[in-house]
Amino acid sequence: MSFPDTRFRRFRKTPALRRMVRETRLSADNLVLPLFACGGSGIAKPVSSMPGVFQHSVDRLAETAREAYAEGVRAVLLFGIPETKDATGSSSWSQDGIVQRALRAITSEVPEMVKIADVCFCEYTDHGHCGVLDGEVVDNDATLENLARQSVSLAAAGADVIAPSDMMDGRVGAIRKALDAAGFADTPILSYAVKFASAFYGPFREAAESAPAFGDRRSYQMDPANAREAMREAAADVEEGADMLMVKPALPYLDILAGLRQRFDLPLAAYHVSGEYAMLKAAAERGWINYDRVMMESLLAIRRAGADLIMTYAARDAARLLAEGWTE
């Protein structure tokens, strides 16, 4: 059947009709709020390139988590800015480490909040790379041992989900083995399986103070040109025992996300990264776009492409709009 028998506009006439046939919905249950923990107390230091995002001392971070929970956000993703950095990033596996302290503080302040811990070394190493160096190269296999240590330490401090973002080969298997051996067989691994070497991470590196001191991350993160390799990366992580897969960044890589959705039945996450958020904020600040509408449309598009979970700095804004009955 075609026009005039078929008229697509019949179900577009009213808000109620449109809602009735809507295929994709956004819910606060799908949102994860990234948070940055730093030392000290009473600190909320704004990140200049990401309006609304702060480095929080552990006390303020726990309060922020409580406020976000009250707004409907059910999960946070934790990053740490440690007091000291060294060549291996050893503070990342200390029980007294910054994220370990943040995990305990959130647990006591908002026990219901799901705590996802990012596992990587770029915030913890004095050279800003995501693992141990051998000369100027990140040593994959030596880094695996440290990833396992960091993961076990984070699980012991109360992380509900372990999320490795380092892009070393074999890490999911190494982390799974270490978690199981340490008595954390029930702790799931959310693998940043498909993480591209992206310029969209720029503002995050200010937020996390994690820019590499030399070179870039192209020898371990993926080439933005590669879609088939993304499927191989994902398959390898599934094979090694990943419980959930992530694609990162989100909007420029929706084809990858949709491809993963077709091939895998695991839950999928997408990271709407710092640069994506900064662009929305900057354009809105100039009055060039409507932040609420473009942000909600972006998140909906990420869901439509196949993401169950969306990591986004806009999580609180979106949760508030949804609670107010946003239906656009």
Ligand code: PBG
């Ligand atoms: C750590 C990590 C990064 C991001 C998440 N985990 C930065 C990077 O790989 O350089 C980026 C998140 C964002 O841009 O919002 N490796």
